[in-house]
Amino acid sequence: MALTETDVTRIARLARLHLQNTEVPALQTELNEVMGLIEQLQSINTEGIEPMAHPLSAIGDIGLRLREDRALPTNDEATREHFMQNAPAREAGVFLVPRVIE
Amino acid sequence: MSRFLKEFPTIRAFRQALGQGQFSAQEAASTLLQEIEQNQALNAFVDINKELTLAQALLADKQLTVGADSANRVLLGTPLAHKDIFVTEGWRTTAGSKMLRDYLSPFNATVIDALNAAGTVSLGKVSCDEFAMGSGNEHAAIGPVLNPWDHEVVPGGSSGGSAAAVAAGLVLGATGTDTGGSVRQPAALCGICGIKPTYGVASRFGMIAYASSLDQAGVMANNADDLALLLDAISGFDPRDATSIETCHGTANAPGRILADYNKCLQSYVGDKPLKGIRIGVPKEYFGQGLNNDVATAVQAAIAELEALGASRVDISLPNTAYAIPAYYVIAPAEASSNLARYDAVRYGHRTSEYSDLEDMTARSRTEGFGAEVRKRIMIGTYVLSHGYYDAYYLQAQRVRRLIAEGFQTAFANQCDVILGPVNPTVAPAIGSVAQDATAEWLGDIYTLSVNLAGLPGMSIPCGFAPGHRGQPLPVGLQLIGNYFDEGRMLAIAHTYQQVTDWHTRRPGGAA
Numbered sequence: 001m002a003l004t005e006t007d008v009t010r011i012a013r014l015a016r017l018h019l020q021n022t023e024v025p026a027l028q029t030e031l032n033e034v035m036g037l038i039e040q041l042q043s044i045n046t047e048g049i050e051p052m053a054h055p056l057s058a059i060g061d062i063g064l065r066l067r068e069d070r071a072l073p074t075n076d077e078a079t080r081e082h083f084m085q086n087a088p089a090r091e092a093g094v095f096l097v098p099r100v101i102e
Numbered sequence: 103m104s105r106f107l108k109e110f111p112t113i114r115a116f117r118q119a120l121g122q123g124q125f126s127a128q129e130a131a132s133t134l135l136q137e138i139e140q141n142q143a144l145n146a147f148v149d150i151n152k153e154l155t156l157a158q159a160l161l162a163d164k165q166l167t168v169g170a171d172s173a174n175r176v177l178l179g180t181p182l183a184h185k186d187i188f189v190t191e192g193w194r195t196t197a198g199s200k201m202l203r204d205y206l207s208p209f210n211a212t213v214i215d216a217l218n219a220a221g222t223v224s225l226g227k228v229s230c231d232e233f234a235m236g237s238g239n240e241h242a243a244i245g246p247v248l249n250p251w252d253h254e255v256v257p258g259g260s261s262g263g264s265a266a267a268v269a270a271g272l273v274l275g276a277t278g279t280d281t282g283g284s285v286r287q288p289a290a291l292c293g294i295c296g297i298k299p300t301y302g303v304a305s306r307f308g309m310i311a312y313a314s315s316l317d318q319a320g321v322m323a324n325n326a327d328d329l330a331l332l333l334d335a336i337s338g339f340d341p342r343d344a345t346s347i348e349t350c351h352g353t354a355n356a357p358g359r360i361l362a363d364y365n366k367c368l369q370s371y372v373g374d375k376p377l378k379g380i381r382i383g384v385p386k387e388y389f390g391q392g393l394n395n396d397v398a399t400a401v402q403a404a405i406a407e408l409e410a411l412g413a414s415r416v417d418i419s420l421p422n423t424a425y426a427i428p429a430y431y432v433i434a435p436a437e438a439s440s441n442l443a444r445y446d447a448v449r450y451g452h453r454t455s456e457y458s459d460l461e462d463m464t465a466r467s468r469t470e471g472f473g474a475e476v477r478k479r480i481m482i483g484t485y486v487l488s489h490g491y492y493d494a495y496y497l498q499a500q501r502v503r504r505l506i507a508e509g510f511q512t513a514f515a516n517q518c519d520v521i522l523g524p525v526n527p528t529v530a531p532a533i534g535s536v537a538q539d540a541t542a543e544w545l546g547d548i549y550t551l552s553v554n555l556a557g558l559p560g561m562s563i564p565c566g567f568a569p570g571h572r573g574q575p576l577p578v579g580l581q582l583i584g585n586y587f588d589e590g591r592m593l594a595i596a597h598t599y600q601q602v603t604d605w606h607t608r609r610p611g612g613a614a
Contacts, residue, residue, distance in 0.1 A: 015484040018465040051500030055557025058507035088453035
């Protein structure tokens with residue numbers, strides 16, 4: 001099934017990518033080439049086959065290891081500052097973003 | 103090639119000379135930093151920090167003088183480079199992307215910590231394809247890395263900077279990551295050795311995520327013995343990585359496991375037929391259409407060499423091999439679209455200068471920060487996971503993934519101990535030659551992708567040369583695929599091969 005220009009615009013919006021209208025046709029061609037490759041999967045009979053989410057599940061059941069559910073100490077100011085050093089905009093220990101509530 | 107690495111091309115020889123006081127770790131590091139400077143044209147290194155390198159070398163020198171307990175620390179002073187996908191304190195981490203151009207990690211990846219603790223000396227960070235997406239190291243924000251064998255061809259990707267740095271003799275080893283072949287393929291195209299272990303053996307903590315169920319750390323070096331030493335050091339359970347495994351067939355996942363297996367195998371590989379009893383599976387699907395004839399000849403000669411060492415050849419079939427490409431290019435982009443959603447221009451990463459609101463800021467920042475290949479894969483991933491398509495594409499790909507993994511398990515259970523074949527269908531292509539077609543670059547991964555889908559260990563060692571695009575000789579890699587946790591045996595087989603061949607000692611410019 002070929003992707004339309006509307007599909008491409010919709011996917012870009014879902015992926016949080018900003019597309020110029022002029023870019024859509026070229027991207028549409030490129031993505032359709034990729035989908036042509038991917039469509040080969042439809043011809044494979046996988047009836048009764050369980051999807052394999054974890055590569056080692058071929059040799060046994062792999063459970064997700066969860067961490068203990070407990071409160072951890074809050075970082076002190078110096079540590080927080082260290083972790084926030086790459087933020088594009090910050091002030092007084094918070095990340096700054098454009099206003100979202102008018 | 104530097105004085106140190108030409109004279110002492112193996113980690114053990116380097117370490118011995120260091121221990122005998124023939125040079126200090128600081129002298130080695132200083133010389134190599136100069137060599138790196140002189141080899142800037144390769145575009146392999148993306149960040150160098152002389153002070154930090156020399157501080158690590160000084161520490162290694164101090165530990166050398168401690169005495170008895172340092173004798174076992176074989177990696178002490180070993181000069182390494184780290185793929186720019188592992189986060190590092192001190193050296194910038196960019197993942198080859200404009201998105202993380204000035205990123206300074208507040209912590210080290212577990213793999214980096216493990217190698218630092220072993221006393222290695224980092225010479226800096228080396229280039230990679232953006233977010234490890236690529237097969238030629240042409241998708242890095244700073245431009246392509248050149249192959250030391252010929253500056254007109256790619257070094258392979260995505261760990262191309264790592265492979266080029268080792269091949270050029272600027273370091274003794276390097277870290278890499280392998281999501282669809284990104285350690286094995288650049289190792290092959292640069293004429294060095296590389297291994298990725300079983301999924302979960304090395305920690306993914308601090309490895310910038312591309313496709314979480316496929317990404318695995320690996321190492322690259324000049325020979326199989328060096329790989330064994332480096333891989334052993336980075337293996338181990340890490341509670342900070344939810345995909346890290348605690349035991350390998352009942353043995354603790356910890357440093358020492360791989361070397362113990364490796365040494366045990368080597369002790370049993372004796373006589374003039376050391377590999378007697380080893381069954382080599384050769385999949386017919388790895389020698390079909392698309393494989394360059396000269397590459398095939400080199401690989402078959404390597405298999406014959408292993409037979410001469412006593413191994414027996416078994417022709418096998420992995421019938422789902424062709425489906426590895428479509429399955430991979432559903433699963434990897436799906437996971438990438440999810441992993442790369444974290445780049446929202448809020449907590450870190452590039453932020454655009456002009457925007458109207460929060461969503462516009464995120465979208466414009468991502469579009470400016472990500473390169474074309476990354477945006478393409480995010481789009482594919484978003485589409486295959488979107489409402490109405492998840493079952494048809496993503497779940498179907500995960501079912502095919504199981505078929506591929508079961509194919510390997512059938513072969514290992516009934517027919518062979520290790521699987522051999524080519525790494526790449528061709529030698530290194532010319533820079534820019536695969537850019538025209540949206541999927542052409544992906545098709546070269548046909549022999550490596552299945553290993554990641556199945557989570558198996560895989561390695562590449564040099565096995566000959568074949569003519570490049572101008573007829574020039576370029577390295578060919580032999581791929582060894584093992585069963586789960588069989589890294590030690592694979593390395594021992596490779597080491598045994600390297601005792602009777604010299605492909606791994608050939609270096610660009612004719613230096614052995």
